[in-house]
Amino acid sequence: MRPTVHDIAAAAGVSLATVDRVLNQRAGVRTVTRERVEQAIERIGYVRDVAAANLAKSRVYPFVFILPAGDNSFMRGLEAQVRAAMSRSAAERTSISVVTVPAFNAEALVAALDEARAKSPAGVAVVAIDSPDVIAAVDRLRADRIPVVTLVSDLAGSKRDHFAGVDNIAAGRTAASLMGRFLGGRSGPVAVLAGSMLVRDHRERLDGFQAVMTENFPGHVLLPVIEGQDDPAMVERLVGQVLASSPEIAGIYSLGAGNRGLIAALKRRAGGTPVCVIAHELTRHTRAALNDGLIDVVLNQDAGHEVRSAIRVLKAKADGVAVIGAQERIRLDIFLKDNLPFEEDSGTDTPLEQGRNQEPEQGAAD
Amino acid sequence: MRPTVHDIAAAAGVSLATVDRVLNQRAGVRTVTRERVEQAIERIGYVRDVAAANLAKSRVYPFVFILPAGDNSFMRGLEAQVRAAMSRSAAERTSISVVTVPAFNAEALVAALDEARAKSPAGVAVVAIDSPDVIAAVDRLRADRIPVVTLVSDLAGSKRDHFAGVDNIAAGRTAASLMGRFLGGRSGPVAVLAGSMLVRDHRERLDGFQAVMTENFPGHVLLPVIEGQDDPAMVERLVGQVLASSPEIAGIYSLGAGNRGLIAALKRRAGGTPVCVIAHELTRHTRAALNDGLIDVVLNQDAGHEVRSAIRVLKAKADGVAVIGAQERIRLDIFLKDNLPFEEDSGTDTPLEQGRNQEPEQGAAD
DNA sequence: AATTTTCTGATTTACGTACATCAAATTTTC
DNA sequence: GAAAATTTGATGTACGTAAATCAGAAAATT
Numbered sequence: 001m002r003p004t005v006h007d008i009a010a011a012a013g014v015s016l017a018t019v020d021r022v023l024n025q026r027a028g029v030r031t032v033t034r035e036r037v038e039q040a041i042e043r044i045g046y047v048r049d050v051a052a053a054n055l056a057k058s059r060v061y062p063f064v065f066i067l068p069a070g071d072n073s074f075m076r077g078l079e080a081q082v083r084a085a086m087s088r089s090a091a092e093r094t095s096i097s098v099v100t101v102p103a104f105n106a107e108a109l110v111a112a113l114d115e116a117r118a119k120s121p122a123g124v125a126v127v128a129i130d131s132p133d134v135i136a137a138v139d140r141l142r143a144d145r146i147p148v149v150t151l152v153s154d155l156a157g158s159k160r161d162h163f164a165g166v167d168n169i170a171a172g173r174t175a176a177s178l179m180g181r182f183l184g185g186r187s188g189p190v191a192v193l194a195g196s197m198l199v200r201d202h203r204e205r206l207d208g209f210q211a212v213m214t215e216n217f218p219g220h221v222l223l224p225v226i227e228g229q230d231d232p233a234m235v236e237r238l239v240g241q242v243l244a245s246s247p248e249i250a251g252i253y254s255l256g257a258g259n260r261g262l263i264a265a266l267k268r269r270a271g272g273t274p275v276c277v278i279a280h281e282l283t284r285h286t287r288a289a290l291n292d293g294l295i296d297v298v299l300n301q302d303a304g305h306e307v308r309s310a311i312r313v314l315k316a317k318a319d320g321v322a323v324i325g326a327q328e329r330i331r332l333d334i335f336l337k338d339n340l341p342f343e344e345d346s347g348t349d350t351p352l353e354q355g356r357n358q359e360p361e362q363g364a365a366d
Numbered sequence: 367m368r369p370t371v372h373d374i375a376a377a378a379g380v381s382l383a384t385v386d387r388v389l390n391q392r393a394g395v396r397t398v399t400r401e402r403v404e405q406a407i408e409r410i411g412y413v414r415d416v417a418a419a420n421l422a423k424s425r426v427y428p429f430v431f432i433l434p435a436g437d438n439s440f441m442r443g444l445e446a447q448v449r450a451a452m453s454r455s456a457a458e459r460t461s462i463s464v465v466t467v468p469a470f471n472a473e474a475l476v477a478a479l480d481e482a483r484a485k486s487p488a489g490v491a492v493v494a495i496d497s498p499d500v501i502a503a504v505d506r507l508r509a510d511r512i513p514v515v516t517l518v519s520d521l522a523g524s525k526r527d528h529f530a531g532v533d534n535i536a537a538g539r540t541a542a543s544l545m546g547r548f549l550g551g552r553s554g555p556v557a558v559l560a561g562s563m564l565v566r567d568h569r570e571r572l573d574g575f576q577a578v579m580t581e582n583f584p585g586h587v588l589l590p591v592i593e594g595q596d597d598p599a600m601v602e603r604l605v606g607q608v609l610a611s612s613p614e615i616a617g618i619y620s621l622g623a624g625n626r627g628l629i630a631a632l633k634r635r636a637g638g639t640p641v642c643v644i645a646h647e648l649t650r651h652t653r654a655a656l657n658d659g660l661i662d663v664v665l666n667q668d669a670g671h672e673v674r675s676a677i678r679v680l681k682a683k684a685d686g687v688a689v690i691g692a693q694e695r696i697r698l699d700i701f702l703k704d705n706l707p708f709e710e711d712s713g714t715d716t717p718l719e720q721g722r723n724q725e726p727e728q729g730a731a732d
Numbered sequence: 733a734a735t736t737t738t739c740t741g742a743t744t745t746a747c748g749t750a751c752a753t754c755a756a757a758t759t760t761t762c
Numbered sequence: 763g764a765a766a767a768t769t770t771g772a773t774g775t776a777c778g779t780a781a782a783t784c785a786g787a788a789a790a791t792t
Binding site for chain 2: 747748749750751758759
């Protein structure tokens with residue numbers, strides 16, 4: 001049987017009350033006694049039964065998720081995943097509230113962070129915007145001992161506890177590597193389409209992409225970066241212009257959102273030299289385009305995994321407990337037409353793995 | 367506050383004991399009363415607190431993992447992951463035992479399954495071999511109401527509850543797609559290297575690969591499949607022969623294990639036309655070869671994820687509880703030189719994410 | 733040595749559920 | 763309508779931990 005607090009008490013020759021004081025770092029224990037208890041814990045290999053402890057504490061974890069608002073399939077899918085997690089709240093002892101703020105607006109984000117701080121939750125998850133003010137706001141949360149996890153887009157230089165997102169430099173490098181090899185001998189310039197250089201994930205993808213392109217595939221000229229603000233209409237217009245002005249274009253790397261616009265522009269073009277297109281985030285639009293051959297590769301991050309990971313990490317940080325590091329690494333999914341996972345619910349404008357509650361029992365596809 | 371059994375009792379106007387009888391399907395409740403209680407449960411939205419229930423039951427889940435023996439980096443890594451899970455047993459209320467059986471030996475596997483059955487565990491995870499005897503053995507377990515999860519290699523036609531592994535047809539298709547596009551205009555035959563056609567995962571990868579190659583890249587002749595039994599020495603010898611007899615070879619798809627032998631043979635070759643090499647499973651050998659440019663792509667399944675998923679699913683099946691479907695889908699990782707995750711402990715002959723217990727705090731790489 | 737302060741022990745209640753026992757109420761059977 | 767069978771209620775203990783109280787012991791201070 002697994003040792004309990006009673007066993008510690010017996011092993012250390014102290015009472016249960018003293019063991020409790022040591023375990024929960026309460027005052028009123030002499031150093032010698034404390035050490036004796038700690039040695040006993042070590043010796044008999046006691047580990048606290050978190051389930052029982054949470055039961056006794058009737059602990060709940062109030063978490064705040066701060067996400068960008070706006071018509072962005074990926075972000076809305078992320079929000080859907082957070083709401084799916086909310087529906088599991090009872091079982092997971094969480095109490096999650098979602099706050100949306102205007103996209104690419106550091107000031108609004110700072111306000112939201114400070115508002116969250118006022119509620120002193122057990123943890124905050126935030127899609128960060130890279131700005132000194134935001135860093136300061138995150139550090140204020142940390143100063144109040146509130147765990148913070150950045151989601152999707154990281155915030156270097158801040159004291160955030162953890163980043164739940166993909167390695168975006170690697171994503172950019174991978175895109176370049178695939179682009180270069182898919183183009184094979186073909187020549188022609190390559191365009192890069194971003195949302196905004198304000199968010200770190202976009203900047204990092206761009207850096208990785210440019211690094212590998214210039215180093216390994218110098219034959220392809222990189223056109224000036226197009227900033228589409230993740231807005232489908234704006235993206236469609238800008239991409240249309242580039243396609244018109246550079247008919248010999250060989251590839252497009254879309255590292256942000258608003259791919260509906262990109263796809264529309266590609267469809268309108270038709271004919272001409274084939275263009276190798278690599279985009280981010282699997283939504284129903286990019287999935288369809290991949291199947292139609294309009295897009296060659298989709299790089300994806302799994303929103304559901306990111307949300308669940310963020311919650312696990314926030315819980316662990318709140319409890320001061322270790323996490324399984326490898327489990328929390330968010331992977332970069334590379335999707336070709338050939339390894340697309342089965343489509344879930346269509347109809348809604350959400351990415352992969354809409355929160356589903358019953359197991360679908362479809363064997364390998366699950 | 368979340369409703370408890372007391373709330374059900376109050377809402378249904380019965381005693382706690384009766385609620386308990388209904389919840390745990392004990393005898394001695396009239397149908398009318400039972401229905402009244404069930405309606406109350408429905409109405410107030412009661413969900414059992416699994417943590418408290420497990421505490422009261424002091425439940426442990428005895429699981430058996432059956433893995434192939436032998437000198438196979440991937441399988442040994444899988445075993446390491448199971449052992450990592452064993453070290454978390456206390457916290458997770460599991461009690462895991464590992465059984466290794468000779469590889470590609472259906473008879474031995476059947477014996478191991480029956481032996482596991484005799485111990486009537488709470489669940490069994492098994493790397494399956496595709497054979498009628500094995501199907502029958504698995505179905506015997508299911509007949510005893512013991513949940514079974516197949517791991518890495520599935521067992522179609524059996525009554526297994528779940529498959530924790532990648533979609534291997536998609537893996538083969540993806541390999542072919544990347545191979546064809548990476549080869550671009552280049553011509554030349556392509557060799558396929560497998561372990562054994564006895565295991566379903568290898569057969570499926572081959573099927574997927576051949577389908578896409580013949581359909582989309584008919585210019586490349588497929589050489590007869592090499593069966594290397596996942597044995598490095600045998601693989602090295604056989605690949606050496608093929609490289610010698612077909613100097614104009616353009617690509618190699620290694621869909622099984624024993625890649626140490628493949629790499630050795632490639633190194634010995636040097637010179638000649640460049641060969642596009644796609645292999646499975648990221649081990650320290652394939653990682654090094656990817657970095658050196660000897661291998662172009664590594665397709666990987668995350669052994670740690672597979673093991674943790676198998677345990678979660680077995681637990682859920684044992685409790686008759688739903689699982690988060692999307693969380694249990696095992697993804698196919700596609701690794702290029704550019705998106706290799708940071709290397710963990712080297713020195714040991716194991717794949718990615720050796721069980722580590724403390725969080726390394728390295729930010730995005732985590 | 734007496735007093736104050738600081739530790740430590742013993743005991744109790746609680747968290748939400750499981751499970752057992754026994755008495756009381758209700759239904760069924762003859 | 764009484765006896766037997768079934769159903770229901772009341773109550774207590776347990777799981778492992780948290781948290782509180784209060785009494786007693788040990789140490790530090792005067």
